Amino acid sequence: MGAVCCRPQPIDFDGDANLFHFVLLRCVGKGAFGKVRVVQHKQTKELYALKYINKAKCVKMKAVPNIIQERRLLEEVDHPFIVNLRYAFQDDENCFFVLDLMLGGDLRFHLERLGSLPEEVVRFFVAQLASGLGYLHEMGIMHRDIKPDNILLDERGNAHLTDFNIAVHFGERKLTGVAGSMAYMAPEILAKRGYTYHIDWWSLGVCAYELVFGRRPFRGRTNSDLTYSISKDQLKWPEDAEKKCSRTGMQVLRGLLERDTSKRFGCKENGEGFQELRRHGWFKPIDWDALEGKELPPPFVPDQKKANFDASYELEELLLEDNPLKAKARKANQDNLSAEMRQMEDQFTSYDFKKMQRRSYYPHNQHLISTATATSSGLASSRPATPANDLKSDSIGIHGSDYVDDSIRDKDSIRLDRMNGDLKDQS
Structure with missing residues (x-):
């Protein structure tokens, strides 16, 4: 019984x-x-x-x-x-x-372990993330919290966007609320004058710069200092920048970190911004069709013998x-x-x-x-x-x-x- x-x-x-x-x-x-x-x-x-x-x-x-x-x-x-x-x-x-x-861990984990990543690895990740952003923006969605912590690798080394907790649909009306992670926020968010999906391309630029050089492009000891740096400071390169990044790579970083959204890479209407980015010389080695089919071998493969x-x-x-x-x-x-x-x-x-x-x-x-x-x-x-x-x-x-x-x-x-x-x- x-x-x-x-x-x-x-x-x-x-x-x-x-x-x-x-x-x-x-x-x-x-x-x-x-x-x-x-x-x-x-x-x-x-x-x-x-x-x-x-x-x-x-x-x-x-x-x-x-x-x-x-x-x-x-x-x-x-x-x-x-x-x-x-x-x-x-x-x-x-x-x-x-x-x-x-199973490959997030990019914050790998960045803290390695300090920085080779340019060809960062280019591969940026291409994959740009493809994901282009898709989201076509769907009328902005992510609003792109940072290394929210980029996950599969066991082969392909990058994926995660954490849609503050993502929203956007339309003609601009948003004004401050949301996201401050170090990766676009200047138009901090200005509180209204913003749209353009902010995701800025955040991608901050991530790419950090992955290549092991430091963020804009920094401050306090929130007010960081706000000022993001809003006003000139984009500067580390002393060893040319050893870590090609001239075309720096062009892409500079284009993504452009404060004028009419000139920022990725921001042209009707998906033309993403297409313009795809055509840039830095991405010449990328076969986009093969990339989006996950047919290209990733240049960075997480160590499966260790917990990532x-x-x-x-x-x-x-x-x-x-x-x-x-x-x-x-x-x-x-x-x-x-x-x-x-x-x-x-x-x-x-x-x-x-x-x-x-x-x-x-x-x-x-x-x-x-x-x-x-x-x-x-x-x-x-x-x-x-x-x-x-x-x-x-x-x-x-x-x-x-x-x-x-x-x-x-x-x-x-x-x-x-x-x-x-x-x-x-x-």
Whole structure:
């Protein structure tokens, strides 16, 4: 009798995805109120990254709209150089993103370990990231937080953009809220006179400069000093710059770090900015079709014999976690939820990339999603094919709007990280 009672319940793989579908493996990352760990799908045996976010902490930090925004944006995008969403679901305590697994670590980890990277490696990464940005901007999305920490390598050495927590759709109206990591912010953000997707190209320039020379182009001991440097200081090169970077490479860096957005590389309308960047002499060695098909051998391959992430995350999970993650059945009664918990319950919907049609939740983007996906644009899809795109309009946005604007990014939602001088959103 006892054996019958203790027999594990069979897993319903035909139903909505949930944590019972996955084997929980090692912890590889940590955020303000969530963690990232490696998981394996029990049926397909495929490995993924599981990002999970504690709902109570999310409510406390007033970040519910951001989590829903990220969930919806990730359903919309699919590109070889983006960490794409595979599954989304929730339980009573957490919201879960199941994402492409990147075993090569982030560029901050490699930058701190190596000091700088060879020019040909940086050129390869910049080309891949520029391809991803061109795609996002065509979809009407700006990332707003491009930095080495948010660029992940797969085990072969291909670069991918991640962390869409403060990414937003953009239109003709410019945003004014200060958001992102200060050292990588474009001057127009700090000027608070309005900005659009041009800021992503500036941030890419800061990353590229830092990767080549091992230091950022604009620095300051205080936030006000850093603001002044980004806004006013002349772009300078290290004394050994010519040993580390070719003249054409410096032209690209200078073009990306141009304060005048009408002259900044990547910023011409209708995708012409990205095409102009592709044609630059620095990228002459790059076969763009092969690059976007992930057919080129990356010049930097992460060492798979070593952990390409901070091992303390795993140790902390083992020793300090008082409520370790485990699959739990959902409670039947969901009637007494707070307004914020109800919003997550209703709007952080389930997603399964193998069963569900991709869609945009933003009506103004419906004309884009059918023409700008990885498969239809000629790019090699970064994941198995998804069903045909769903073009039905869903006008339900966060707080009833078509998209989340920068009003959720007020001063109260930004904290100073004194360790690296970054301004980071609480979420």
